[in-house]
Amino acid sequence: MKALITATLLTFATVPASLLFPPQAQATIYDDCYLVSQPLVIRNSASHPGAYADGYNEGQDRARYGDAYKPRTAGGEFARGFEDGYYNRPFTGQNYEVKDRLEYYTSSQCDDTFFAPRRHWGWHPYWHRHRFHW
Numbered sequence: 001m002k003a004l005i006t007a008t009l010l011t012f013a014t015v016p017a018s019l020l021f022p023p024q025a026q027a028t029i030y031d032d033c034y035l036v037s038q039p040l041v042i043r044n045s046a047s048h049p050g051a052y053a054d055g056y057n058e059g060q061d062r063a064r065y066g067d068a069y070k071p072r073t074a075g076g077e078f079a080r081g082f083e084d085g086y087y088n089r090p091f092t093g094q095n096y097e098v099k100d101r102l103e104y105y106t107s108s109q110c111d112d113t114f115f116a117p118r119r120h121w122g123w124h125p126y127w128h129r130h131r132f133h134w
Helices: 002-020 051-065 076-085 123-130
Strands: 027-028 033-042 101-110 114-117
Touching: 114 123
Parallel strands: none
Antiparallel strands: 027 114, 033 101
16 A cells, blocks of 8 residues: 555656656757769879979979989979989970869768757747758
8 A cells, every 4th residue: 555655646746747847859960961073183293284394493402402313203294304404404394295184073062060859849930940851
């Protein structure tokens, strides 16, 4: 009998409390993501549009610092410019060039993360102003 009274009192105490203080609704996290195409510039290291001038300047710098001559592994116009700059030959300019090429790759771009309640308890101004994916 004592257990029955205790259980009844406990029930009468917890049921009104759970009705007055409902558990908070859990929020769902949404990311607003979409695909974006990005350009990637591919440069020919030996014969890009400024290769001879770059090699010429680097060759002059190496000669000025007294470094021993080592042929450049990039080859092409860069190596020719490096050699001319190292041996202090006149700047003749680039004979040919390989244009830079663009390759496109796709990545995902995400906007700010926002939260949406799982249960809708009625109209609320915050919920009204923000979009949610239900």
